[in-house]
Amino acid sequence: MSRDVYPEYPPDVSGMQLRNIVTSAQDWSIAHGLAVRPAPTFVSESQDPTTSLAVAAPITLFPSPFPRNCFEDALSIQEAYNELYARIASEESWLKGVVEELVEIDEFMAELWNIHKKVKDEGYVQDLSLGLFRSDYMVNIDPENATSKASLRQVEFNTIASSFGGLSSQISALHKFLLKSGIYPPDVSSLNNENELIESKSARLLASGLAEAHKAYGSGNTSLPKCVLFVVQTPERNVFDQRHLEYPLIYDHGIRTYRLAFSEILKHTHLDSTRTLIYTPPHSPSTPHEVSTLYFRAGYAPTDYTSPDSWAARLHLERSRAIKCPSILTHLSGAKKIQQVLATPSSPHLSHFLPDSTTSSSILATFAPIYPLDNTAAGQHARSLALNRASAANFVLKPQREGGGNNIYRSKIPDFLKSIPETQWPAYILMEMINPPPLKNVILRNGEVQKGGVIGELGVYGVMLWRNKLVGGEHTGVEEVLVNKEAGYLLRTKGDTSEEGGVAAGFGAVDSVMLVDV
C-alpha cells in the first residue's frame, strides 16, 4: 500500500454535523449556481419537459488536502505549457508527421486533419488562435520510498472544451463559506486556516481570455454588432458551468454571447464574401451578429459528429474569419498521441519546442513515461513490459483514439493484448500508472452522501492567445504571443474505485484545494 502523506482526513463528524453541512452546502450551491440539470434517471423528461429543475453539482463536502509544492509547481509551469502547445499547434510540418501516423487507426483525427488541409488549400483568413487550456495532473508518490517527495504527474492536456472552470470558482467559494461561517466542526486542526483554502478565479479568468480574443479580433469586417459564439451540445446538463463564463463577459466586458447547438451551425450561421462569420439568432432574425470568437464546448468527441453535416459545419467554422477556441490544429495538438510522443523517454520533441532546458526539464518532470506499442525500438520494449504480468502492474493501457473510456489497467493488460490481433496493438499506448497518496473525503451527489477513498485530479487552466506565422499558406510557428497566463485551477475528485473522470457524466465531484506541507 501507499504510504500516508496527508493528515487524518476528513474530520470525523457526527450524523447531526454531517446533516448540517449537507443542508448548508446544498442551499449555498443553489443560491450561487454551483449546480447542474438533473440526470434523466433522477428527473425524467416527461416530469420536467422544459428542464426547469436543477440540483447542486456533485461536490466534496470538504476541500481536499493537496501538497503545497505540487500545487505551486502546477501553477508555475502553466505558462510554459501554454507556450508548448501553441508552438505545437503552429508547427504544421511536425504535427503532420504525428497525425499521419494516427490517420489509419483514428478516423476522427483523420477527418479533423482533412478539414485543416481543405482550409489550407483555400488559405486561412484568421491568423489568431485562442486556447483555453487545462493541464490535468495527479499527485504521485513512490510507494516504495517513504522519504521521497510527492510530485506531479500529468494525466492529459486539454486543448478543447476544458470544462468546470465555472463551477470550480464556486466550489472553492463554498468551502471557504463553510469554514468561515462555522459550519465545519470547530475542533478540526487541519481545517483551521482559511489562507490554505485556495480560491479559483477560473471563471473570470477564462471569460477574460475570451474577451481578449474578442478585442484582438478588432473592429471587424461588417457594421454588424459583434459577439462571442458558444458552440454547445444539447441538451447540456453542465450548462451552469458554461453560463458562469458568459455572465462575466457581459458584466465585466460588455460583450454579448450567444449559444448555438453544434447541430444547428449551418442553419443559423453563414459566411459572407470575406468569410466573415455571421450568426443570425433564430429568436431575433433582424439582428445578425458578426462572430469575433468561436468557443467550442461541443465538437470535441466523435459522438458529436452524427452526420456528414456535422463535418460540413466544422469545416464551415474553420474556414471563417472568427478566432477559433480552438482551431483545428490546436484541437489536434491535444491528441493523446501528441502527449505520448512528448513523453516517450528520450524523445527529442520536447526540447525541439522548448529549447530552454530549464523550461523543458520542468515540464518533463511532470510527464509519466508513455510508450508506443508499435514496431520501433521503444515499442518493442513497451511490448515486453506490457505482456509480463509483474511489470504490467505498473501501467495502464489506453486507446490512442479520442473519446475516453476503455482503459485497461495493470494485470489485465497481458490477457487483453493477447485477445486482440497484434496488428491492432499500435492503436494503444502504455502509460506508467500514477500512485496518488491515500485520501478520504465525502462526496455529495443528488442529496446522497458517500464517504470513502478518493483520488483528486488537479487541472490548471491557461489562456493563450497567439498569432500564427503563415508562410505560403503554411503554419510555421508562433509569430506573436498576445496573452499567456495561468487562469485558475480545478480539483476534481472521484472515488478511488472509479477509473474515469467527468463530474456531470456522473463519476466525479468538484472539489477545492487545501494546501498542506507534506
Place this chain on the structure above:
Amino acid sequence: MSRDVYPEYPPDVSGMQLRNIVTSAQDWSIAHGLAVRPAPTFVSESQDPTTSLAVAAPITLFPSPFPRNCFEDALSIQEAYNELYARIASEESWLKGVVEELVEIDEFMAELWNIHKKVKDEGYVQDLSLGLFRSDYMVNIDPENATSKASLRQVEFNTIASSFGGLSSQISALHKFLLKSGIYPPDVSSLNNENELIESKSARLLASGLAEAHKAYGSGNTSLPKCVLFVVQTPERNVFDQRHLEYPLIYDHGIRTYRLAFSEILKHTHLDSTRTLIYTPPHSPSTPHEVSTLYFRAGYAPTDYTSPDSWAARLHLERSRAIKCPSILTHLSGAKKIQQVLATPSSPHLSHFLPDSTTSSSILATFAPIYPLDNTAAGQHARSLALNRASAANFVLKPQREGGGNNIYRSKIPDFLKSIPETQWPAYILMEMINPPPLKNVILRNGEVQKGGVIGELGVYGVMLWRNKLVGGEHTGVEEVLVNKEAGYLLRTKGDTSEEGGVAAGFGAVDSVMLVDV
C-alpha cells in the same frame, strides 16, 4: 373598465423569442439563486427525500411598468411609516385599547397579548426593538376620471416575516441582465432604457438591519460567541430568499447566523439566570452561542402554533434578552385591526402618532378607506354600504383575524353577510377596493409560461431599530431611534383573476419595476 395608463405591454414576442427568454431566465435564475424548492405536487418527497432539487422562483419575464410618481412616493414615505409603527408598538396603552377589542374574535391576537402581559409582569430585559417592515401598495386610478393621476393605496403593513427581500434583489438583476445582454427584443421602445429598471438592494439592506441590531446588542452577558438566530418554518420552500439575507451577514459583517425550526426552540435554546438567550447548535453541542437578535420567519400565522409548546416557545423567546425582530408588541402592531383603526375616515389616531401634519397627510394619502362593521356610527354607515349591491361593488370584506384568505369581494358581500349571524359581522372590516390600471405580463412558473392580465403589488422595505421608553415596566413611547431607513422594494405580480398574493404559496411571481411617466 379602467382606462389605459401604461404603454402597450409586454412586447409582442415570437415563439422563438419567448423560448429564448425562458431559457436565459431559467439558467440565470439557478445560477444566481433566484430559486425555490419545488412544490410537492411537482417533485414528491419520495423522489427527492433530501430536498436537493430546486427550480427557478415564479418570475415575470419582463419588468412591469410602474408610475414614477407612485414609486417615488412609496420610497419617500417609508421612513415615516417606520416611525409610525415604532410609535404604535411602543405605546402600550393605546395598543391595549385596540387589541382588547379584538380579543373576543381572534384567539391568536389574544394569545400574543397574553405573552406580552406575562413578560411585562416579570419585567422586560431588552428595550431595543428591531423592525424589518414591508409596506405593500397597489396603484390606484379613478376609473371614472380619465385625467386623474395614478396614486398609491396601501394594501397592508407587515411587521413580521416580511418575505422576498432576498429574491427581489435577484429578479431586478435578472431583468437588467436580459435587457443588457440583448435577450429582450431590440425593437421594444418601452424597454430601451436601463436606467428605468430599478435595482432593489433589499437583500443587503435587510441584512445590514440585522447587523445593526447585532451590533447594538453590545458585548453581551456571557463570554460565548454571539449569533443571529433565524426562527424558521420546516420545510421551507422559500429558503433561498432567507439565505440571501444570511450570506451578506457573514460576508459583509462577519456575523454568524443559525437557522432553528420554530418547533425546536425549546429543545435547543435556554435562558440563563439573566435571561440571556443561549442557542446550542444540535450539530455542535460544544459551541453554544449567545443570541443577539432573533429574526422571525415563522410564528406569524396561527398555523405555526400547533401545540401549547409553540406558545411556550414564543413566551420563552419574548422573555429573553435577545433583540426581537419583531417583539410581540411590534408583531401585534401589524394587525389588520390597527390598519383599519388608522384608516377609518376622520380617525384621530394617525395624527396622534404623527403630530407633524405634512408627514401624517402624506401617509393618509396612501390609505384606502377602511370601515369597521360594528355598532359605532362608522360601523352603521359601513353596514349600509356593504348590504347594498351597488355600493358593495366598490369594496372587499376582510376577516379581522390574521392568517389571510377568505376575502369576500364586491357583489358577493351582501349575500355573504346575510348568511352569517349579525353578531359575527364585527369580525370583518370593509375596505374600499383598489382599481389598478390594466396591465399584462408573462409569468414563468415551473418552466410553464402564462401571459395575461396582471396586478402588481409594490412592497417597500424598511429597517427600524429603536429603544423603547419603559416607565414602571410599561412601554410608553420611543426613547431613541438608532436606525430608520428605507431598504429596497419588492414588486409581486399575480394574475388579475387571483385574489390572494404570496409567490411561494403558488399564486404570484416576483417582478421588478420599470419606471414610466403616466
